[in-house]
Amino acid sequence: MTDFDLVWKNLFRKPLRTILLTVSIFMAFLIFGILTSLNVALDRASESGSASNRLVVSNKINFTQSMPYAYVNRVAAIPGVTAVTYQNWFGAYYQDQRTSRFVGFAVDPETYMAIFRDEARLTDAERQAFLSERTGVIVGKSLADRYGWRVGQTIPISSNIYSQANGRRSWDMKISGIFTGAKPTDPTTAIYFHYDYMNETITFERDQVGTITVVTASPDQNDQVAKAIDANFANSPAETSTVDEKTFSRAFLKQAGDLNFIVTMVVSAAFAAILMIVSTTLVSAMRERTKEIGVMKTLGFSSPRVLRMVLGEAVLLSSLGAVLGLGTSAFILTGLSKSPVGSSFGDLSMSPVVALSGLALAVSLGLVTGAIPALSALRMSIIEALNRG
Amino acid sequence: MSALIQLKNVKKTYKRGKESITIFDGLNLTIEQGDFVAIMGPSGSGKTTLLNLLGGTDRSDSGEINFDGERIDGYNEGQLAGWRARSVGFIFQFYNLMPVLNAAQNVELPLMLTKLSAGKRRANVETALKIVGLWDRAKHRPKELSGGQQQRVAIARAIVSDPKFLLCDEPTGDLDRNTANDILGTLQQLNQEMGKTIVMVTHDPEAARFAKRTLHLDKGVFAEVTQ
Numbered sequence: 001m002t003d004f005d006l007v008w009k010n011l012f013r014k015p016l017r018t019i020l021l022t023v024s025i026f027m028a029f030l031i032f033g034i035l036t037s038l039n040v041a042l043d044r045a046s047e048s049g050s051a052s053n054r055l056v057v058s059n060k061i062n063f064t065q066s067m068p069y070a071y072v073n074r075v076a077a078i079p080g081v082t083a084v085t086y087q088n089w090f091g092a093y094y095q096d097q098r099t100s101r102f103v104g105f106a107v108d109p110e111t112y113m114a115i116f117r118d119e120a121r122l123t124d125a126e127r128q129a130f131l132s133e134r135t136g137v138i139v140g141k142s143l144a145d146r147y148g149w150r151v152g153q154t155i156p157i158s159s160n161i162y163s164q165a166n167g168r169r170s171w172d173m174k175i176s177g178i179f180t181g182a183k184p185t186d187p188t189t190a191i192y193f194h195y196d197y198m199n200e201t202i203t204f205e206r207d208q209v210g211t212i213t214v215v216t217a218s219p220d221q222n223d224q225v226a227k228a229i230d231a232n233f234a235n236s237p238a239e240t241s242t243v244d245e246k247t248f249s250r251a252f253l254k255q256a257g258d259l260n261f262i263v264t265m266v267v268s269a270a271f272a273a274i275l276m277i278v279s280t281t282l283v284s285a286m287r288e289r290t291k292e293i294g295v296m297k298t299l300g301f302s303s304p305r306v307l308r309m310v311l312g313e314a315v316l317l318s319s320l321g322a323v324l325g326l327g328t329s330a331f332i333l334t335g336l337s338k339s340p341v342g343s344s345f346g347d348l349s350m351s352p353v354v355a356l357s358g359l360a361l362a363v364s365l366g367l368v369t370g371a372i373p374a375l376s377a378l379r380m381s382i383i384e385a386l387n388r389g
Numbered sequence: 390m391s392a393l394i395q396l397k398n399v400k401k402t403y404k405r406g407k408e409s410i411t412i413f414d415g416l417n418l419t420i421e422q423g424d425f426v427a428i429m430g431p432s433g434s435g436k437t438t439l440l441n442l443l444g445g446t447d448r449s450d451s452g453e454i455n456f457d458g459e460r461i462d463g464y465n466e467g468q469l470a471g472w473r474a475r476s477v478g479f480i481f482q483f484y485n486l487m488p489v490l491n492a493a494q495n496v497e498l499p500l501m502l503t504k505l506s507a508g509k510r511r512a513n514v515e516t517a518l519k520i521v522g523l524w525d526r527a528k529h530r531p532k533e534l535s536g537g538q539q540q541r542v543a544i545a546r547a548i549v550s551d552p553k554f555l556l557c558d559e560p561t562g563d564l565d566r567n568t569a570n571d572i573l574g575t576l577q578q579l580n581q582e583m584g585k586t587i588v589m590v591t592h593d594p595e596a597a598r599f600a601k602r603t604l605h606l607d608k609g610v611f612a613e614v615t616q
Binding site: 002301382 | 466502
């Protein structure tokens with residue numbers, strides 16, 4: 001028999017209590033695993049496809065508000081700007097709005113492909129096809145795989161924003177190419193199609209653009225160019241807000257709110273509750289065993305060794321809950337990655353950093369929850385323990 | 390015979406609130422190797438305190454406590470723990486077995502403090518349980534054993550690391566007469582056949598008859614010695 005065997009047997013002295021504690025810890029780590037991984041995926045998604053010398057111009061009120069098309073040329077004329085392109089959020093879905101929504105932008109193919117060549121990788125033939133076909137659309141590989149789309153196929157893409165003059169809400173688009181990302185983990189769940197095709201057929205908001213992407217001569221000029229753009233449209237009906245692309249992507253992905261803050265608050269609340277529950281239960285469990293601790297010390301177990309065993313029990317308990325919680329969240333995340341909503345975050349799988357952080361958190365939780373009973377076991381005199389038990 | 394334990398001019402007081410209660414004020418005691426001593430006395434006479442001092446689970450205020458020629462009253466807590474593990478076997482009134490462990494695992498506990506191999510430990514556990522006649526109950530948990538059987542497991546635990554000295558605190562206080570006599574017979578056997586030195590605190594004159602001599606403690610003083 002080893003110290004570990006003894007710790008293990010003590011942990012399962014009252015199986016129901018241990019199971020209930022493990023389940024509460026499991027829940028906390030399940031929340032931690034899923035929310036933290038989502039947050040990491042969000043960071044990754046906002047970084048992928050962002051370049052340091054690219055800026056995004058949007059309406060100052062909100063990026064959901066549009067700007068006049070005429071802004072594109074005015075932005076292009078500002079010193080320090082080397083290229084521009086523009087895009088409109090389409091509110092795209094395929095067949096069923098509730099289950100098949102995805103990112104869809106109407107873009108200017110020529111300028112878009114010039115700037116985002118690396119982020120949306122196509123063969124030369126596909127690129128040529130996209131440029132030349134007015135109803136052409138390029139679709140991300142994940143999306144194509146999900147719906148079984150093939151190059152050359154014509155698909156109806158609907159919008160939850162726009163409609164056509166004939167009342168239809170869907171546009172027939174011919175798949176010109178299926179793009180992959182710069183990295184295998186980059187999300188490829190979007191579609192891009194011709195701005196003109198949309199602009200000519202929609203019933204409102206014509207000649208408006210959602211955002212303008214700007215390439216600067218160098219990242220050092222970003223601030224200066226951004227200020228110049230916003231100054232140019234100051235006091236106009238549609239004032240602008242120009243930020244670097246990464247900041248914009250993150251803000252765009254976090255429309256639901258500051259996920260970092262939400263994750264921190266939810267995870268902290270979960271752990272604070274668990275800390276209280278587990279600490280109180282362990283203190284009471286150790287009180288039940290006061291006499292046994294006295295007997296162990298009488299037999300010759302040193303106080304530090306008893307302390308280690310009590311702490312070990314708490315760490316083992318929290319690790320058990322953590323491994324189950326993190327394992328289950330990894331499993332759920334894998335499933336979520338394959339869902340329409342999850343796949344828009346790109347790679348949702350739990351990163352080693354999240355898993356290791358979770359395990360470190362489990363050890364810390366064990367040490368904190370075990371600290372009071374362990375210290376009391378350390379300090380307790382044999383006579384006191386034997387008399388009290 | 391040489392002295393295994395010697396108490397010289399031992400003083401011990403307890404604080405109870407603002408009051409200071411003197412238990413021993415210059416107690417002297419010598420216990421020879423191979424002795425079997427019963428200590429009797431009324432409640433509050435200092436029996437348990439004496440047992441605690443002899444077992445190194447409590448400290449005297451002054452005086453000397455020698456074990457096998459070595460002073461142990463100056464040991465720090467860690468040294469005392471090590472000494473207890475090597476030299477003393479404890480038998481309690483209410484057995485004090487670990488409920489989560491079976492009989493063999495309970496007996497093995499003191500061996501966790503040694504560097505013996507797993508095989509040697511198993512052999513020692515088997516020997517100790519055979520001595521007390523409970524090898525066939527090795528896999529039983531304490532709650533599956535009778536009071537007498539639990540006390541036998543506790544005796545096996547006390548002797549498994551082969552200490553010279555056994556301290557028994559009312560070992561038959563929770564048992565019926567017949568079972569008590571069995572247990573006392575086992576202690577007597579350990580004393581006579583294996584040379585264990587035994588100090589047993591008891592209220593029971595019948596139990597004391599199994600010892601070689603009985604010391605009567607009253608108000609911290611040995612009042613009478615019965616051979």
